[in-house]
Amino acid sequence: MKELVKQKLQSALLELYNTAEENFKIEKPKDPEHGDLSTNLAFLLARKLKKPPQKIAQELANHLSKDPHFKSVEALKGFVNFRLSQELLKEEFKKFLLSPEEYLREDIGKGKKVQVEFVSANPTGPLHLGHGRGAVVGDTLSRLLEFFNYDVVREYYINDAGRQVRLLGISVLYRYMEECQRKDEELFRELERTFNEEGYRGEYVKEIARRLRKHVGDSLCFPARAELSRIREELISKEEIPLNYLKKYEPGDAIELVSDFALDILLEEIRKDLLLMGVEFDVWFSERSLHESGLIDELVKLLKEKGYVYEKDGALWLKTSQFGDDKDRVIRRSDGTYTYFAADIAYHYDKLKRGFDKVINVWGADHHGYIPRVKASLKMLGAREDWLEVLLIQMVKLFRGGKEVKMSKRAGNFVTLRELLEEVGPDAVRFTFLTKRSDTPLDFDVEKVKEKSSENPVFYVQYAHARISGILREYEKLYGKKPSPLELAPYVSELTQAEEKLLKLVLFLKDELREITQKREPHLLTYYLIELAREFHHYYNHNRILGTQEKTMLSRLALALGVKEAIKTALGLMGVSAPERM
RNA sequence: GUGCCCGUAGCUCAGUCGGACAGAGCGCGGGGCUCCGGACCCCGAGGUCGGGGGUUCGAAUCCCCCCGGGCACGCCA
Incomplete structure (x- = not known):
């Protein structure tokens, strides 16, 4: 709809003033008295044409009011307000009804390759709510991009290298050795020291330790003397889940062996x-693989050749400050190992080489300070300025009975994503995570989300869908056949003023979806859906559908079916189910 | 200290590349089917858009200052 109005305005501009303008807005006025759509175009032209806005608006309105697509075009206080004609709306609605998806879809992406990297949580513990939020936003955005014909790759970057992973191994081994009757006391005390300072304390660590013990008994109580390769074989033969890390890597020491085992379990x-x-x-992209494949070496060499690398205090530094970062960053430590940053540049270098037209990273907002250095390194590699987009997901703060629950993976006291999923259900979780803009911190009380789940707006929306499904079932019972879009479409013409608001709302989904995708703001889907559901419930409570005159009934059924399709499509893009019954 | 984000109804939040009288959900008060699903609908109360300046025909939205909260400032990841 908006596109249509925009085009009409642009051609009017050409005819009336022989000029062009791109950056004007077409929006739904807040006040329905102002029509279906309006534009601020006249304000923008006022200076250029040296005329007052209202005069321009009036001229545009006069010019366009003859157009049969519009019931009326009016100039008001400089705005141009459009009312779409009944005929246009009904024709569009028929098209929508006959094939909803096809009607809504547009080839915006033209098959361009887009990578969406999201979650990418360290595999050192279970996912928590913040990760869940990122997962929902990333996945929903991916679905939207696919809908508009982008070739989307969903990717998870696994931080399976470095210190955190080693700490995980130490934590598990420590918990394991706690249960040993006889053990290497000296090593145990050493592990204990590290564990107490920075170990992972969650219950899941103990569980992994118990699982380890179940498979290999006491054979790791003296890690230095243990036959690692035999123990590894033992684990591989006894563990039921796929063990990618354990199978792939010959451990250098017991901690590595345990780390890899823990990684396999946690990733699963x-x-x-x-x-x-x-x-x-x-x-699932492994950070470790970047070290092994030599890609980091290759990258560092490349950056050196370009003259962006220098040595200081025994470490290698990248001149990111030349490209907008606060300061230069270490890419290779003085001990010769690469930093996380080096690996990450290599990862993005790899993305570049894979030929993505665009990459979108969904990151926790605590990484915001990290963006300038990554952007800087990408500039060094010659990537387009807007090639990488970063979406920040603000933290999810958790409350229980009004009290904040401080979540820390190391401290181990957190509500896991799974816990929430099991109690609330995926639909409510996904929907709820999309009720807030993602860069706004989200506070919520777990108890409330759990207890009041039936009052969650997701049910309000799903209820509208189920209700329509109920009506369609009832019709089938009464008339012995399912109402088909093809049969119903002709009756769209019979719809009256009473149905117009709802009908328009359904049609506006098309504009809505396009804007949501382009603005990368998937949360707006929930607001649209709540509005649509409200409008339908309102209509339902004031108008009977079944049992009215045949023409009326069939036209109303057509409308209801359209609403159902709109809800189903929008919920589907959010990954939320649209139940036939509740 | 420096940088970024946030501050909108009792609560949780939309609206922010300026636009027409400031919105939703929940909560609160009152009301509504002998009829298609009452997980619904209708009415109402509730706001200095954190505060103060500025730019503009027009500011919740842009700029500056201040207050309050969060995050980031590692040869951690």
Whole structure:
């Protein structure tokens, strides 16, 4: 609809003033008295044409009011207000009804390759709510991009290298050795020291330790003397889940062996958690693989050749400050190992080489300070300025009975994503995470989300869908056949003023989806859906559908079916189910 | 200290590349089917858009200052 109005205005501009303008807005006026759509075009032209806005608006309105697409075009206080004609609306609605998806879809992406990297949580513990929020936003955005014909790759970057992973191994080994009757006391005390300072304290660490013990008994109580390769074989033969890390890597010491085992288990859990929410990744990208493949070496060499690298205090530094960062950053430590940053540049270098037209990273907002250095390094590699987009997801703060629950993976006291999913259900979780703009911190009381789940807006929306499904079932019972879009479409013409508001709302989904995708603001879907559901419930409570005159009934059925399709499509893009019954 | 984000109804939040009288959900008060699903609908109360300046025909929205909250400032990831 907006596109149509925009085009009409542009051609009017050309005919009336022989000029062009791109950056004007077409929006739905807040006040329905102001029509279906309006534009601020006249304000923008006032200076250029040296005329007052209202005069321009009036001229545009006069010019366009003859157009049969519009019932009326009026100039008011400089705005041009459009009312769409009944005929246009009905024709559009028929098209929508006959094939909803096709009507809504547009080829905006033209098959361009887009990578969306999201979640990418360290595999050192279960996912928590913040990760869940990122997962929902990333996945919904991916669905939207796919809908508009982008070739989307969903990707999870696994931080499976470095210190945190080693700490995970230490934590598990420590918990394991706690249960040993006889053990290497000296090593145990050393592990204990590290564990107490910065170990992972969650219950899940103990569980992994118990699982380890179940498979290998006491054979790791003296880690230095243990036959690692035999223990590894033992684990591989006894553990039921796929063990990618354990199979792939020959451990250098017991901590590595335990780390890899823990990684396999935790990643499997993460995968399951995400699957519970309907989130699946196309690529799980290993940070460790970047070290092994030599890509980091290759990258560092490249950056050196370009003259962006220098040595200081025994470390290698990247001149990111030349490209907008606050200061230069270390990419290789004085001990010769690469930093996380070096690996991350290599990862993005790899994305570049894979030929993505655009990459979108969904990051926790605590990483915002990290963006300038990544952007800086990408400039060094010659990437387009807007090639990388970063979406920040603000933290989810958790409350229980009004009290904040401080969440820390190391301290181990957190409500996991799975816990929430099991109690509230994936639909409510996904919907709720999309009720706030993602860069706004989200506070909520778990108890409230759990207890008041039936009052969650998701049910309000789903109820509208189920209600319509109920009506359609009832019709089938009464008349012995399902109402088909093809049969109903002709009756759209019979719709009256009473139905117009609802009909327009359905049609506006098309504009809504396009804008939501382009602005990368998937949360707006929930607001649209709540409005549509409200409008339908309102209509339902004031107008009978079944049992009225045939023409009336069938036209109203057509409208209801359209609402159902709109809800189903929008919910589907959010990964939320549209139930036939509740 | 420096940088970024946030501050809108009792609560949780939309609205922010300026636009027409400031919105939703929940909560609160009152009301509504002998009829298609009452997980619904209708009416109402509730606001200095954190505060103060400025720019503009027009500011919740842009700029400056201040207050309050969060995050980031590592040879951690």
